[in-house]
Amino acid sequence: MGKILVPDVTEWGSPPKDYGLIVPDGWFQIRLDPELRDRGIIALADQQFRGVDNAPHVKERMMRDLQKQAKAAFRRGGIELYISTLTVGDVPLASSLLVSISPPDSWPRNATVHELAEHLEQRAKHVTLVDLPVAGKAARERFREDPDPEAQMGNTLPTTTVAFHIPIPATSNVLTLTFSTPVDPLADQMVELFDVVAETLHWM
Numbered sequence: 367m368g369k370i371l372v373p374d375v376t377e378w379g380s381p382p383k384d385y386g387l388i389v390p391d392g393w394f395q396i397r398l399d400p401e402l403r404d405r406g407i408i409a410l411a412d413q414q415f416r417g418v419d420n421a422p423h424v425k426e427r428m429m430r431d432l433q434k435q436a437k438a439a440f441r442r443g444g445i446e447l448y449i450s451t452l453t454v455g456d457v458p459l460a461s462s463l464l465v466s467i468s469p470p471d472s473w474p475r476n477a478t479v480h481e482l483a484e485h486l487e488q489r490a491k492h493v494t495l496v497d498l499p500v501a502g503k504a505a506r507e508r509f510r511e512d513p514d515p516e517a518q519m520g521n522t523l524p525t526t527t528v529a530f531h532i533p534i535p536a537t538s539n540v541l542t543l544t545f546s547t548p549v550d551p552l553a554d555q556m557v558e559l560f561d562v563v564a565e566t567l568h569w570m
Contacts, residue, residue, distance in 0.1 A: 382570055385501075385567060386566075387465070387568075390563070392452040393449070394410045394448065394449045396449065398436050399440075403436045407432045443466040444465070447463070448462060460548055461546065467534075467539055467540070467541055470538070482531050483495055492507060493507045494506050494507075500567065504530045506528065507531075510553075511525050513548070528560045529544045530542065534569075543564055
């Protein structure tokens with residue numbers, strides 16, 4: 367892969383028009399725009415249940431849960447949601463990535479990345495400053511939560527979440543990449559994958 371050439375974050379005189387990410391094959395993208403999301407949810411459900419004709423109720427519940435999750439994410443500034451369909455043998459490597467632009471009242475106004483990290487530390491999470499090779503500095507937090515089967519499509523395992531909060535150049539907005547996985551025995555390995563994906567973020 368060739369090197370992505372973009373201005374240094376400090377050199378942006380106007381906001382970037384878009385962002386780009388490189389995600390693994392097998393991560394299914396759902397656009398969260400209300401006019402687009404149902405199409406993506408239906409396509410994912412059809413893919414996951416291809417050749418399975420005896421579980422219509424399970425498929426319908428999956429679609430309802432995804433719609434609920436997608437609507438809630440959109441209200442919080444969500445742009446797109448990636449759902450992993452990867453497996454190792456018969457074991458699904460369940461994970462997700464939500465890309466969002468935080469509502470203006472989520473952060474101190476015009477906060478620097480250091481101020482973002484200080485704000486996050488008030489929640490007593492594990493917070494660090496990291497350098498993303500192209501997108502610039504980010505405030506990174508990692509935490510582990512008890513399962514919430516109602517909100518997590520029946521999941522009964524603890525969920526590990528890693529979030530990267532990146533100031534968007536020449537704006538007061540913050541782009542957030544929120545990765546989550548309920549695969550608790552492989553949480554550290556999944557986090558390594560999340561870090562690699564986050565490092566591909568670039569402005570366009």
